[in-house]
Amino acid sequence: MAFVPAPVIAQxxxxxxxxxxxxxxIxxxxxxxxxxxxxxxxxxxxxPRRHSSKMRWMALSRDLLKKWGGHFDYGDSVRVTGISPKLDGNYIIHDTMNRRHRHCMDILAAKSEHLDExxxxxxxVKIEPQWRAS
Structure with a gap:
């Protein structure tokens, strides 16, 4: 029997x-x-009444939301980098900023955290969902 190599599948x-x-x-x-x-x-x-920045919720300016012609939608997960090691990471879009803002994001935080920067x-960047068969 001759050896037959497996077909090459282009990825x-x-x-x-x-x-x-x-x-x-913030x-x-x-x-x-x-x-x-x-x-x-x-x-x-x-x-929730006892929330903090650890919830990882955010608001985006309207120019970035699909409803107003942008690329993101409510419920999208977003990777954020460039703030700080404590606040960089994945966030979920739940809110919209006032119409005067452009190319902006707001991180939800609690008053007790004193994050005013x-x-x-x-x-x-939007995170594509990773679907798995169960």
């Missing part, structure tokens, strides 16, 4: 998703920073 390289450069800030669930219902986000998610040149 496509992984699709490269667009990376966006934004300015990142927001708290309070009426002066949001609206009259600070514990309800734009996608109707409810922010702004970071420029932060990179965000």
């Amino acid at each position: 496509r390289p992984p699709r490269r998703l667009p990376t966006f450069t934004v300015t990142a800030t 927001y708290e669930a309070e009426a002066r920073q949001t609206d009259s219902e600070p514990f309800v986000t734009a996608d109707n998610s409810r922010i 702004m970071w420029k040149n932060v990179k965000i």
Whole structure:
């Protein structure tokens, strides 16, 4: 019996998703920073009373959301880099920023964390869901 090599299967390289450069800030669930219902986000998610930045929820400026012609949608997971080792990581989009902001993101944090900063040149990229058969 002769040896028959396995057929070569061409693999496509992984699709490269667009990376966006934004300015990142912190927001708290309070009426002066949001609206009259600070514990309800734009996608109707409810922010727990005892939340922190460890929840990894974020708001995006309208120019980045699909509803207004952008690339991201509510519920999308986003990889954030360029803030700090403590705050870089994966976030879920749940909210929208005021219409005056462009190319911006807001990280949800608790008032007790005292995070009052702004970071420029932060990179965000959508994370494609990894589906597995069960």
